Amino acid sequence: MSEQHLTDIKFSSFDLPAEVLQGVEESGFSYCTPIQAESLPVALQGKDIAGQAQTGTGKTAAFLLAAYAHLFKNPAPEARKKNQPRCIILAPTRELAVQIHKDAEMLGKYTGLRHVAVFGGTGYDTQKQAIIDGVDLLIGTPGRIIDYFKQGVYDLKQIQVLILDEADRMFDLGFIDDIRYLIRRMPDADKRLSMLYSATLSHRVSELAYDHMNDPQEVIIKSEKVTADRVTQTVYYPAMDEKVPLLLGLLKSRDDQKIIIFINTKRVAERIDAYFKTNDINGAMLSGDVPQNKRLRIVEDFTAGKIRALVATDVAARGLHVEDVSLVINFDLPNDAEDYVHRIGRTGRAGASGVAINFACEDYAMSLPDIEKYIGHKIEVSRITNEMLVKPKAPARIERKHKPHQKKNAHKTTSQHKTGKPHHHKNKKANKPQQKKQHAKPHSTQNQDKKARPNNDNAVKKSQPKTTRAPEPSKQGLIKSFISKLTPWS
DSSP: OOGGGOOSOBGGGSOOOHHHHHHHHHTTOOBOOHHHHHHHHHHHTTOOEEEEOOTTSSHHHHHHHHHHHHHHHSOOOTTOOTTSOSEEEEOSSHHHHHHHHHHHHHHTTTTOOOEEEEOTTSOHHHHHHHHHHOOSEEEEOHHHHHHHHHHTSOOSTTOOEEEEESHHHHHHTTOHHHHHHHHTTSOOGGGSEEEEEESOOOHHHHHHHHHHSSSOEEEEOOOSSSSOTTEEEEEEOOOGGGHHHHHHHHHHHOOOSSEEEEOSOHHHHHHHHHHHHHTTOOEEEEOTTSOHHHHHHHHHHHHTTSOSEEEEOGGGTTTOOOTTOOEEEESSOOSSHHHHHHHHTTSSGGGOOEEEEEEOOTTTGGGHHHHHHHHTSOOEEOOOOGGGOOOOOOOOOOOTTTHHHHHHHHHHHHHHHHTTSOHHHHHHHHHHHHHHHHHHSOGGGTOTTSOHHHHHHHHHHHHHHHHHTTHHHHHHHHHHHHHHHHOTTO
């Protein structure tokens, strides 16, 4: 963590429980970031917070430390059941829920509190059993949390702390109705501590806060720029057929060890991943269709440095919290300016420097003016040279979606060959010569089980060729008649 990103306020200066401070110190943190320094004094007094700060500025630690302190100061009643969570943390994406759970396990290591993360795509029964076995802090996405709630796996009667992370993203993904559903089943706002954190505090987010929180105090950490100050941004204007050569050229010429490449569609992600496989790029693809177990493994490998380049759709833009990402490439410019801010927020985190490279191609260049207006400045334009373009090898074959259909057809063919062709194949062959013979017969006898009218029509059609053969003798008669006219003695 860069010293320039920190304040001179130490965590030890706050009235935090010794068990919490032990986890903070063991994690290597001593000084607060601006959002932590501003929000912790308010939350430790038991006041609700609506906080705004750039992505990667320490919001997660701010609300986790405040939650631990509140739970220690307000012990749970003896009648509380072990499957009744005391704190609930809602996140918009699975990746973010996993990251929050990881940070909670680290910072709350010595608190004795039990953390359970629940999210869709994997571990349904395992996550359910974890709640039944006992939970203090329930962390997860709204869909899975509501699923377990409606099943009666847990209830919300003992909630003492409510935390909404990335609240603006909740709106974008359509989770607000789910969140309101859960909040209405919790104790009243004056009986719990509520904290809402977001990269942006729009009108709708503020309205949500004031509807379901107890007079929340706004804590806003502003920057001169909407984007991270320490991220260098540049834009190239490649032709469509130059995008992949330019991408490969940048990856081969730079020494960045953790790179995230953002695209707009899964199809493009698959295409880039196919080029990586044949052009010696250590990369992986992360999209909504990737199974959850594989997604988690990819994120773990990328975090550990086993994967250099990660191709991701916007579904992972806010869920990824990986340190030391030095380069973000927008292979496709996003359609929404806010998504641009969250994308490049993956680099330059916690005061570190980073680079954001953008491709303004003919499909997405029209998004650039809105992005520049939103971030409040022009993005520097860089020129593409021939030396930067790498001629790619042919991409690997993409068979993900079409392969199952091909397998089914292939299976049918092979099974027929293995059995020496089924009987219905022999019948088809046997029927073919019969059909040919039947063509020579009147069609009225071809299909006796069918309706009579088609047979009669066929019979009429069959009789027509017979009438066409009649002109042949008449031609001979005409010739004889013509000759008899020329020879009067006949």
